[in-house]
Amino acid sequence: MSILCTQNLSFRYTDKPVxxxxxxxxxxxxIVAVIGPNGSGKTTLLKLINATLFPFSGRVLIxxxxxxxxxxxxxxxxxxxxxxxxxxIFPFFAEEIVMMGRFPYRGSLAFETRADYRIARExxxxxxxxxxxxxxxxxxxxxxxxxxxxxxALAQEPKILLLDESTVFLDLKHQAQxxxxxxxxxxxxxxxxxxxxxxxxLASQNADQLLLLYKGEKYAIGTPADVLTARNMKEVYDVDxxxxxxxxxxxTRVTLLT
Amino acid sequence: MLCFAALxxxxxxxxxxxxxxAVFGTIFGNVSGTSEEELILFSVRLPRILFxxxxxxxxxxxxVVFQALLRNPLADPYVLGxxxxxxxxxxxxxxxxASSFYLGVPFLAFCGALATVxxxxxxxxxxxxxxxxxxxxxxxxxxxxxxxxxILFALSIVNSMELHSISFWLMGDLSRASLKxxxxxxxxxxxxxxxxxxxxxxxxxxxxxxETALQLGVNVLATKYLLLLVTSLITAVAVSFAGIIxxxxxxxxxxxxxxxxSDHRLLLPSAALFGASFLVVADTLARTVLSPAELPVGVxxxxxxxxxxxxxxxxxxxx
Numbered sequence: 327m328s329i330l331c332t333q334n335l336s337f338r339y340t341d342k343p344v345x346x347x348x349x350x351x352x353x354x355x356x357i358v359a360v361i362g363p364n365g366s367g368k369t370t371l372l373k374l375i376n377a378t379l380f381p382f383s384g385r386v387l388i389x390x391x392x393x394x395x396x397x398x399x400x401x402x403x404x405x406x407x408x409x410x411x412x413x414x415i416f417p418f419f420a421e422e423i424v425m426m427g428r429f430p431y432r433g434s435l436a437f438e439t440r441a442d443y444r445i446a447r448e449x450x451x452x453x454x455x456x457x458x459x460x461x462x463x464x465x466x467x468x469x470x471x472x473x474x475x476x477x478x479a480l481a482q483e484p485k486i487l488l489l490d491e492s493t494v495f496l497d498l499k500h501q502a503q504x505x506x507x508x509x510x511x512x513x514x515x516x517x518x519x520x521x522x523x524x525x526x527x528l529a530s531q532n533a534d535q536l537l538l539l540y541k542g543e544k545y546a547i548g549t550p551a552d553v554l555t556a557r558n559m560k561e562v563y564d565v566d567x568x569x570x571x572x573x574x575x576x577x578t579r580v581t582l583l584t
Numbered sequence: 585m586l587c588f589a590a591l592x593x594x595x596x597x598x599x600x601x602x603x604x605x606a607v608f609g610t611i612f613g614n615v616s617g618t619s620e621e622e623l624i625l626f627s628v629r630l631p632r633i634l635f636x637x638x639x640x641x642x643x644x645x646x647x648v649v650f651q652a653l654l655r656n657p658l659a660d661p662y663v664l665g666x667x668x669x670x671x672x673x674x675x676x677x678x679x680x681x682a683s684s685f686y687l688g689v690p691f692l693a694f695c696g697a698l699a700t701v702x703x704x705x706x707x708x709x710x711x712x713x714x715x716x717x718x719x720x721x722x723x724x725x726x727x728x729x730x731x732x733x734x735i736l737f738a739l740s741i742v743n744s745m746e747l748h749s750i751s752f753w754l755m756g757d758l759s760r761a762s763l764k765x766x767x768x769x770x771x772x773x774x775x776x777x778x779x780x781x782x783x784x785x786x787x788x789x790x791x792x793x794x795e796t797a798l799q800l801g802v803n804v805l806a807t808k809y810l811l812l813l814v815t816s817l818i819t820a821v822a823v824s825f826a827g828i829i830x831x832x833x834x835x836x837x838x839x840x841x842x843x844x845x846s847d848h849r850l851l852l853p854s855a856a857l858f859g860a861s862f863l864v865v866a867d868t869l870a871r872t873v874l875s876p877a878e879l880p881v882g883v884x885x886x887x888x889x890x891x892x893x894x895x896x897x898x899x900x901x902x903x
Contacts, residue, residue: 378798378799412796416652418792418845418846426792429789
């Protein structure tokens with residue numbers, strides 16, 4: 327049974343289609359990067375996968391079950407998303423924010439158990455948040471906030487983790503830490519990771535598969551070497567690029583020719 | 585909440601020893617007779633204190649929930665125009681002479697409040713059935729403005745005796761409660777509190793944004809409708825009995841957030857308790873400062889509330 331599968335997925339906010347006839351399937355836990363120009367439907371695709379939105383036509387199946395048939399709590403226990411930003415109107419502590427990731431596991435009335443604290447603490451350790459656990463979320467820097475939001479998503483103990491440009495505010499050290507954490511979780515806990523990014527080299531170095539979206543349609547899907555070709559880049563992004571292999575890890579490397 | 589009210593009872597009365605004797609006398613059954621003092625104590629002051637507590641708690645709870653739902657720290661229970669609709673209902677009641685029936689005026693005020701909420705829902709929700717916070721807020725402002733105009737119109741055509749009665753009510757008045765009414769209001773307030781408290785964790789998540797709440801497993805739309813209905817009910821009850829008492833709904837949640845943080849599981853009960861005691865104190869001031877004359881309690885809360893608010897805004901350094 328496939329972990330995630332979309333069948334002829336289409337979506338529109340108004341009359342203009344945002345996503346058109348997207349079909350793909352993931353049979354085992356992989357790291358997938360979604361790339362494409364602005365407005366190509368990347369974020370919308372993530373929202374369809376975690377059932378924030380429902381398809382106009384077609385289906386999204388998670389573990390073989392249509393997202394329409396999942397309850398909110400079930401979805402939240404299976405799919406977690408790290409949003410681009412989160413509003414901070416009222417002053418919550420960073421740890422409280424992470425603890426919210428445990429909501430789908432508890433009743434509305436219950437207070438957190440010891441196990442919840444352990445899981446939240448572990449998530450915060452993994453994203454290097456423990457030093458500011460007791461500070462207020464709205465007083466943190468953008469990068470620190472992002473790490474808190476990542477920790478919250480990890481505290482949900484998802485099987486599928488969705489990332490929407492989640493590395494943009496991270497400094498180099500935390501970017502490296504986070505990417506190796508993702509690979510480790512993917513390997514050890516069979517976590518499927520789907521991340522949206524504009525950094526094609528980051529995608530190439532870290533993803534098993536690339537999904538290239540263009541004008542709401544699936545332009546290409548496959549290994550980085552298959553997708554990142556000079557022809558595709560010219561066609562989709564209208565840029566000239568040089569393609570070679572990164573001497574450090576052998577991944578496909580894209581260089582903008584300006 | 586009850587023991588809290590009882591606590592305040594002791595602090596308020598002029599002769600604490602007599603009060604204590606009377607209270608204990610009643611509790612243990614050996615009533616010494618119906619002296620004049622006891623009569624004042626139990627049939628005038630006690631209902632009023634209990635009532636102030638209920639209204640204070642209701643308005644504070646309303647403030648907490650509306651601020652969370654609209655994700656706007658300046659929201660209060662009146663933000664959706666509930667006060668306007670309720671006031672209009674009460675004025676109609678006073679003018680047509682409904683005050684001669686048991687619960688006549690409060691009932692009409694209550695109808696006015698509920699009609700307003702319904703109207704706001706219709707204006708804001710539109711045909712799509714989606715509740716966007718901004719449209720809700722805007723609809724509230726519009727409806728409120730309309731009712732204010734209607735109230736002014738009504739005030740300009742009634743005679744002077746009714747005018748006094750109405751304007752006192754508009755400024756907030758806790759003196760018209762009878763024990764029977766208090767019992768109903770208390771029951772309603774308690775039921776609403778239980779309903780709201782059951783949603784406390786969801787409120788925490790909704791404050792993070794509706795999409796986030798959805799992604800973390802909250803059925804946002806259903807929760808939101810439930811919360812709006814319960815909060816409107818609790819506000820309508822407070823307004824229909826006690827008139828418009830401003831600032832409690834804004835102030836108390838903020839103060840409690842400073843003390844207890846933003847977790848609604850602590851915020852809701854603490855706001856209810858503190859709101860109750862705050863209004864009891866304010867009402868006591870209102871009837872003692874100029875005694876034997878009485879001030880509307882709304883004057884006291886606004887006099888305390890406005891400076892506090894300025895302080896809050898300056899301290900935060902933002903509007």
